[in-house]
Amino acid sequence: xxxxxxxxxxxxxxxxxxxxxxxxxxxxxxxxxxxxxxxxxxxxxxxxxxxxxxxxxxxxxxxxxxxxxxxxxxxxxxxxxxxxxxxxxxxxxxxxxxxxxxxxxxxxxxxxxxxxxxxxxxxxxxxxxxxxxxxxxxxxxxxxxxxxxxxxxxxxxxxxxxxxxxxxxxxxxxxxxxxxxxxxxxxxxxxxxxxxxxxxxxxxxxxxxxxxxxxxxxxxxxxxxxxxxxxxxxxxxxxxxxxxxxxxxxxxxxxxxxxxxxxxxxxxxxxxxxxxxxxxxxxxxxxxxxxxxxxxxxxxxxxxxxxxxxxxxxxxxxxxxxxxxxxxxxxxx
Numbered sequence: 001x002x003x004x005x006x007x008x009x010x011x012x013x014x015x016x017x018x019x020x021x022x023x024x025x026x027x028x029x030x031x032x033x034x035x036x037x038x039x040x041x042x043x044x045x046x047x048x049x050x051x052x053x054x055x056x057x058x059x060x061x062x063x064x065x066x067x068x069x070x071x072x073x074x075x076x077x078x079x080x081x082x083x084x085x086x087x088x089x090x091x092x093x094x095x096x097x098x099x100x101x102x103x104x105x106x107x108x109x110x111x112x113x114x115x116x117x118x119x120x121x122x123x124x125x126x127x128x129x130x131x132x133x134x135x136x137x138x139x140x141x142x143x144x145x146x147x148x149x150x151x152x153x154x155x156x157x158x159x160x161x162x163x164x165x166x167x168x169x170x171x172x173x174x175x176x177x178x179x180x181x182x183x184x185x186x187x188x189x190x191x192x193x194x195x196x197x198x199x200x201x202x203x204x205x206x207x208x209x210x211x212x213x214x215x216x217x218x219x220x221x222x223x224x225x226x227x228x229x230x231x232x233x234x235x236x237x238x239x240x241x242x243x244x245x246x247x248x249x250x251x252x253x254x255x256x257x258x259x260x261x262x263x264x265x266x267x268x269x270x271x272x273x274x275x276x277x278x279x280x281x282x283x284x285x286x287x288x289x290x291x292x293x294x295x296x297x298x299x300x301x302x303x304x305x306x307x308x309x310x311x312x313x314x315x316x317x318x319x320x321x322x323x324x325x326x327x328x329x330x331x332x333x
Contacts, residue, residue: 056308063315108218264301
């Protein structure tokens, strides 16, 4: 018997053609690019590890972030024809609620603007070099400071607000957030492609998150429903869910949760108490120096508050214009 080595011959009938690689569909590529951009933009909202407050600058950056998300979602979705046509009715309903939300947030920011006027008025009354201002001016300044402090404290405690329209707006804005949460949480399957559905969901859930923060801070509605948690299928889910937990932990137990507001309230209370001492006959050199120092600190705090209000106003107005432009563009399709 002979051992014969078999030749390893390939069969002439075996196909040597390689299986073509999977080519992502256009909507998959669009959704992937959209997710990558969200990760990039989320970095603008990072808070320092030791932060115990949020700031007006953070709020304005968060609103600008949402404007960017809306713009980039529209850019990607508008390139997906005819799939994007099924997105039209959903966006009309969603965008109308977002525009209404912007208007209500603007109304709350205007309350901060009115308080800024009171603070600036009191600071003008307290301008002096050597001699203390007359008692009449001091009393006017003390009254303006007291009203501004009450207003700033009531921003996060609307239950004590005497303005009924503010209470009504607080109820409306909370209802809007809940309606948006329900709309996004129950997106119908089959009416839009998976890619468009993902981008629509992402835009909505991020808007609900930022809107909930603004509503809690500016209207004192701490029981806003935040039922949307980003599922793990999104690569940025952990970042947003973690940020949400941290932000709401920061604002849960504080009366004034915005740093600029808390700082200026503390400074204003010090100045008010010194004025009270002066009016009651304690206007010696030590008290005069204390009042001067207090006014200087309050001036710095009021300037930071004012700058933050301007940034937030610009951010909310920019978001309104962005959503309105997209909405008008969809109406023209």
